[in-house]
Amino acid sequence: MGRGGAGCFTPLLTIMKIFTKTLWLLVACLSVLPGLSLQADPAPGPANAAPAAAMPSDPVRQQLVQAILSTGADQQSALTALSGSGSKTASDVLSAWTRSEVYLYPAPDGSKVPVILEDQQDANGKARAIRVIDGQVLKDASGKELRYADGDLDTADSDMRLRSVIQQTLDTLALADPDPDARSSAVNKLGHSKKEGYIPVLQKRLAVEKVDEVRKAIEEAVASLQLNDADPAVQIAAVRKLAELNAMGSLDMLNDLAVSTQNNPQLSHEITGAVGAINAHIGWVNFFGTIFHGISLGSILLVVALGLAITFGLMGVINMAHGEMIAVGAYTTYVVQNLFGSGFDFHITLPFSVGGNPIAFGLNLPGLNATGWLYQSYFLFAIPLSFLMAALAGLVLERSVIQFLYRRPLESLLATWGVSLVMQQIFRMVFGANNVQVNSPAWLLGHFAIDDVSFGYNRVFVIGFAILIVIGTYLLLSKTPLGLLMRAVMQNRAMASCLGVQTTRVNMMTFAFGSGLAGLAGAFLSQIGNVGPSLGQGYIVDSFMTVVVGGVGSIVGTVYSAMGIGTADQVLQQLTGSPVTGKIVVLISIILFLQWKPGGLFSIKSRSLD
């Protein structure tokens, strides 16, 4: 067992060795040559996408011009035609019109050309004019761009009545927006407008609407508008409908109505019932929302603490630099993001000089300037890379410091704290003292809702990822030869060594693996929080606590305690109304919990004394 098992390290180890050597060579090169920079040609930035030339025959634009230039019935019919188009251009131009920002340019042939001035003004306060008819810049006969200030041109007239018609067109336009979220918010706006005139508009939209959430929003909005109906029967039906829909947004309206309809006992009764039902619903939504947040926080803690459970729980090494391994992962994500974008460079000048030359070194890596889906996929490359980088950092740390301190855990705590200070300072020198910007890929933004409880994609991703990591760690430890050796060395180092297991190598691999897990945690902490030099410090106390509560040396215990602490933290935040108080209560409860179970949740029964 021992021989065959030990053999499986060789290829991996060779790779690691080569990697380490290359790194040292690189570092040596960089530090020997003062002022050296690996300069690459500055890659051209992404070309500014030229505004897509709109076809002059675009019907929406033609209708817009017609609506602006005509009067009376023609204008009405043009606006009505626009209201069904759902076009962004239409809503932009129309809202500019209500603000009196559509101008009429007198063309040389006597006709009037509607234009809009650009936001960007030159030194004289003048801006380029964009023609409504085709979206092109207005030019004179010689092809020179014409520029105007606010007062230079006549504005397209709009009186009060016309403006309200335009406003209505705009509202209806929003209902036809291609984005369901935008449609929902437009519907909600109409629902709270208290104008019953919108009911037919909304019902017309309901007939063609296909997305369930928007349908629900429309029904809610119609019922809210019907609350103001003169007929009590319609009102009662609307109240019942709202109760049935669990319309949380209408709670205020219902309460207002209850005050004004004291004299109608049946209606008041219905309203009381509806308000009660909706309040109960809100209670459930908050409850499940808190649980979800708790589980997602627990998952973050879990991934952070899992690496610690390996290095601290299994190896007995207190690694105060564990937090910095998290930061290594997060910064790797940042660098990968920049490599997919415009590139990454840094430059350090040390505050002393040799022979008059200041010692400086730097690195300039060109970027791919990727856009679209390629750029969005950077995170998929960042995940494995952050594992590798943190594992490598862990390997270096184990070889250089920790291997001398296996028998002196208290001193490994102190030495690794020194390492953590050094690493934080290096982060500050390379990446700056401020937080760096890590953009989440589009597919991690946004959220979906089940019965009003909203689930952010990034949080769902974190939970799923944590499950994968736990399963992966479990499989690695229990099903692979490497895992077998790890467990053997952890249980009885001397015996394992006697049987031919190369314990130093196993230690190395275990520590690198634990650090790599921390790097993974860093990769997705970068998606939900700030990335800065002291990123890891915020998690170190929590993750130590998680491991201690779970039972040192037990991965299952770590899972339970991470989930428990995460959920307790969120629930207590809700109950006490302040994040800090919640945290203090959790910490004190943990101290008290250890009175009851000093070995943690899953303590290991042993006959050995210490």
Add this chain to the structure above:
Amino acid sequence: MNKSLKVEAGVTAGLSLVLLVLLPCLNAFTSDGSWLHVSDFTINVYGKYFCYAILAVSVDLLWGYTGLLCLGQALFFTLGGYMMGMYLMREIGTLGQYHQPIPDFLVFLGFSKLPEFWKPFSSFPFAMFMAIILPGGLAALFGYLAFRSRIRGVYFSILTQALTYAASLLFFRNSLLMGGNNGFTDFKFMLGRDLREPSTQRGLYICSGAVLVLVYALCRWLTTTKFGKIQRAIRDSENRVLFSGYTTASFKLFVFVLAALIASLGGVLYVPQVGIINPSEMETEKSLEAVMWVAVGGRGTLVGPIVGAFAVNAMKSWATRAFPDLWSLLLGLTFILVTLFMPKGIVGLVGQLQGVWQRYSAGKPVVEAKPDESIAPDLPEPVEATKPLAKAP
């Protein structure tokens, strides 16, 4: 033995004479330009170092002599400082920014009356009483709970770290009415004397130095008694002491509370000299820094922590001025190197080098200064207490 004790007493007396009598005299009675003159700044800085040294001795009493690495000593130090700070805040009177009879930050928070728990702090004896009761009580409660359930070694360190973290979160809150993250500052008077006067600062300097000498003498005496022997026995093998019939928990609790009180005393003297106290002083890093002074100076000796506190802080003052960006790099590297290569610190360096020299002159190959494994048998091999995660296939 007796002779070396005499030598030690002589050296201590001589040093205290120079530091506590000569230096203040040079500060007070020589003129500014004279080469003998000791500036007010120097007096102030050394006074601060004395307080750090008191803190370091308390860390060493726990770590070097009893084997308890407490990462919460800065908490007790700061608690003492806060009690002193509350008294100093009351001494300001109506001279604050808002010219109100209550501290400025309370005015800022919308208070017009002094909260009840602030009232007794107008009295100096009460503040001193609280500087003993609060850290001592906290240490007694926490120590009782921790030692009763036999939390030791690394777990004790992690729990004290968590306690400190919780406390700093609490003190960062404005609603505690202890100044929030700004803490207390802008002190004016102490016991009716102006704090900005050089003579007051000189008095505080002498006071801090005297307290340090007293604390040193107390600890020195304690380590020679039977109690001190048991203390070191607990460090070296707690189980053996336990099975010999000693209740180790009570011994550890006593040392823990004593160390907390010493640290608190350091904090009390520290605050009027630096003129500010805020919750960042009680963060874990500060405790770890104090542990580092002890490690650098040499733990398990009483001179070590004092030497370490002076050496590291002097280095800090120099490095933060010369290379402000590289200070934490330097601190971290020092810590790594000291832990790896100088387990006995500066004080033990001579012995360590002698060993190397002897081996060298005896013709044996020079062995790299290997960390001495017998120095801290805090935990046995961590390996023995673990079990397989899952059954082997």
